[in-house]
Amino acid sequence: MRLKIFSVLRLLVILFSLVQLQVVSASKSEEAYVTLLYGDEFLLGVRVLGKSIRDTKSTKDMVVLVSDGVSNYAKQLLKADGWIVEMISLLANPNQVRPTRFWGVYTKLKIFNMTDYKKVVYLDADTIVLKNIDELFKCGKFCGNLKHSERMNSGVMVVEPSQAVFEDMMSKVTTLKSYTGGDQGFLNSYYVGFANAHLFEPDLSSEERNSRPVPAMERLSTLYNADVGLYALANKWMVDEEELRVIHYTLGPLKPWDWWTAWLLQPVDLWQIRKDLFGEFCRSSICNQIRHLYYKFRSGVGVTYSSTGVSSSSILNSSEQMSNAMLSKVPAYLGGTSVMVCFTAALVSLAFAVAIVPRQVMPWTGLFLVYEWTFLLFLMTFGGYLRLLYRWGKATTTQAESYLTHVESFEYDSGKGHQRQVSACDFALWYYGLGMAFLAVAATLLPCIFGITALLLRVALMVGGGIVLACFMTHASEHLAIRAFLRGREDRDTPRTRTICLIC
Numbered sequence: 001m002r003l004k005i006f007s008v009l010r011l012l013v014i015l016f017s018l019v020q021l022q023v024v025s026a027s028k029s030e031e032a033y034v035t036l037l038y039g040d041e042f043l044l045g046v047r048v049l050g051k052s053i054r055d056t057k058s059t060k061d062m063v064v065l066v067s068d069g070v071s072n073y074a075k076q077l078l079k080a081d082g083w084i085v086e087m088i089s090l091l092a093n094p095n096q097v098r099p100t101r102f103w104g105v106y107t108k109l110k111i112f113n114m115t116d117y118k119k120v121v122y123l124d125a126d127t128i129v130l131k132n133i134d135e136l137f138k139c140g141k142f143c144g145n146l147k148h149s150e151r152m153n154s155g156v157m158v159v160e161p162s163q164a165v166f167e168d169m170m171s172k173v174t175t176l177k178s179y180t181g182g183d184q185g186f187l188n189s190y191y192v193g194f195a196n197a198h199l200f201e202p203d204l205s206s207e208e209r210n211s212r213p214v215p216a217m218e219r220l221s222t223l224y225n226a227d228v229g230l231y232a233l234a235n236k237w238m239v240d241e242e243e244l245r246v247i248h249y250t251l252g253p254l255k256p257w258d259w260w261t262a263w264l265l266q267p268v269d270l271w272q273i274r275k276d277l278f279g280e281f282c283r284s285s286i287c288n289q290i291r292h293l294y295y296k297f298r299s300g301v302g303v304t305y306s307s308t309g310v311s312s313s314s315i316l317n318s319s320e321q322m323s324n325a326m327l328s329k330v331p332a333y334l335g336g337t338s339v340m341v342c343f344t345a346a347l348v349s350l351a352f353a354v355a356i357v358p359r360q361v362m363p364w365t366g367l368f369l370v371y372e373w374t375f376l377l378f379l380m381t382f383g384g385y386l387r388l389l390y391r392w393g394k395a396t397t398t399q400a401e402s403y404l405t406h407v408e409s410f411e412y413d414s415g416k417g418h419q420r421q422v423s424a425c426d427f428a429l430w431y432y433g434l435g436m437a438f439l440a441v442a443a444t445l446l447p448c449i450f451g452i453t454a455l456l457l458r459v460a461l462m463v464g465g466g467i468v469l470a471c472f473m474t475h476a477s478e479h480l481a482i483r484a485f486l487r488g489r490e491d492r493d494t495p496r497t498r499t500i501c502l503i504c
Contacts, residue, residue: 030118031137032061034111035125038090038104039069043077044257044360045125048274050081055273056132061117065110094174095181105182106173111159113166124155126249126256128271133224133245135202140215142191143200145225150195154184155248156225158218191217228267235454247271258359259366263444266453272362330485334389335478341385342477343470349377367444375437382477386484393488428483432476439469 033053037046050062064083066075067090075085090104111122119137123129136143136158143158169190178185188194197217222239229250231237237244247267254261256271353373357366443465447458 029059029061032063032084032114032117032120033058034063034065034114034120034122036108037064037066037070037074037078037125038107039067040071040074042125043070043074044274045255046078046083047081048257048271049123049125049127049129050078050083051273052129054082056129058132058134060121060134060137063114063120065107067104067107091173093182095178106186108154108183109166109169109173109186111157112161112169113163114159114161115163117161120159120161122154122157122159123246124248127155127225128247128249128256128273129245130247130270131245136200136220136224138202138204138209139200139220140218142216143218143220144187144191144194145220145222146195147222147225147227147230151179152184152188152191152194153225153227153248153250154187155250156220156246158220193217194219228265231267232265232455235457259357259361259363262363263367263447264455264458268363329489330482334481334485338385338389338477338481339474342382342473345378345381345385346374346473349374349381352377371437371440374440375433379433386480389481389484390488393485394491396489428480432472432480435472436469436476439465439472443469 035046035049037043046064050064053060053062062083063086064078065086065088066078067088078085088107088110091106091109093103093106108122111120114120119139121133121136139158141160141162144152144154145156147153169186172190173186176186176189178189194217197219198215200218200220223243223245226237226239226244226247227250228247232251247270249256249268249271251265254265256262256265256268257274262268262272350370353370356373357369359366361369443462446461446465447453450461452458452461
């Protein structure tokens with residue numbers, strides 16, 4: 001009896017498995033969108049691409065071919081996004097002369113061997129789909145887009161997989177010349193005469209399409225592969241913007257997931273559908289940890305200031321306020337040295353800030369973090385330098401000189417009718433610090449304020465703002481250095497309260 005029950009249960013399990021397999025095979029699409037991922041660097045690009053495809057209501061399969069360089073965490077995210085993850089091995093680039101980053105680009109040829117599908121639409125990870133492009137599956141055996149004169153771009157392609165074609169390609173990878181040193185140059189050599197192929201007509205009726213022989217090659221309209229590089233040069237699309245289907249971010253290192261790209265290229269705004277995907281990524285980045293350490297450091301330091309100093313007008317007009325007798329005590333090389341130290345500190349602080357802020361944060365978040373870290377590090381480094389000048393001034397002053405310097409400074413201020421109530425050090429730091437902060441922010445935001453979208457004009461405006469900032473920094477660094485040195489001479493025998501202010 002037990003044996004019969006066991007046999008029935010076993011039969012039911014087998015039948016259930018067969019039904020499940022049939023359901024899976026029935027739901028599997030014969031057509032798919034495909035992309036490649038060699039490492040986690042392009043992960044966010046693939047996720048945004050997948051979201052853009054799904055937003056167009058397409059029901060086709062989405063397949064991502066991943067190599068060993070992709071982490072398990074990235075694979076899990078892609079699966080959760082609806083991608084079918086397939087592991088592949090990289091194909092070594094047979095060309096000796098090629099860019100280093102082109103080592104594994106011949107792996108893209110493996111899409112020609114995806115014989116589980118009748119037709120695949122390949123999209124680079126740095127593309128985004130704006131409107132439904134399922135009509136591309138009506139293409140012939142091979143479709144691509146011309147972008148550079150008679151050259152074909154391999155960022156968007158429609159392929160009818162064939163093992164015979166793939167094997168033929170593999171037999172020719174070492175003999176066919178590649179003008180780029182990568183897969184794109186090889187495909188241009190393999191598909192001879194592609195520039196003369198007929199234009200793909202998506203609106204052609206099925207009857208008319210079936211009545212024609214299947215073309216070996218067809219050209220895609222620029223609507224399916226709009227080049228951001230061309231947009232950057234002309235500040236407009238070469239086609240009707242309302243009809244765009246696919247945008248391709250081809251400007252080398254300026255990829256849309258880098259936060260700083262948004263300040264240069266207007267079309268990057270279209271890519272920011274990543275907002276729904278970013279939260280999970282940000283939690284896995286070092287962004288929150290860095291911010292936590294910074295706020296912990298800042299909250300643990302008290303803020304107190306010395307009450308000695310001169311009036312505010314003596315800071316803004318240093319050349320008029322300091323007597324010749326006092327300025328004659330300042331080393332001649334102090335101004336030039338201070339300017340050099342100031343710019344070195346600013347550049348090092350900016351480089352460090354850019355290095356530690358994650359590339360894939362949102363544009364405004366990235367800009368804020370870079371400003372935050374740059375100003376913090378600059379205040380610590382250049383402020384430390386001013387503190388050294390202050391101590392140097394104290395060390396090089398005799399008691400008699402200190403008394404005379406103090407009397408000179410007091411008489412100069414009292415002659416003007418000012419009362420020394422506000423710390424000159426405090427006011428100077430606030431004035432010049434806020435001035436540099438304002439100019440640094442303005443230099444970046446000027447293109448947005450004036451509504452300028454052209455790349456060259458944006459860069460020119462930012463450079464102009466940077467020159468103004470550099471002039472202000474030159475004056476500020478020289479003035480603060482002289483003030484710090486003279487304050488040291490003045491305070492030779494004056495006990496001072498310990499403060500966070502690096503000059504006081």
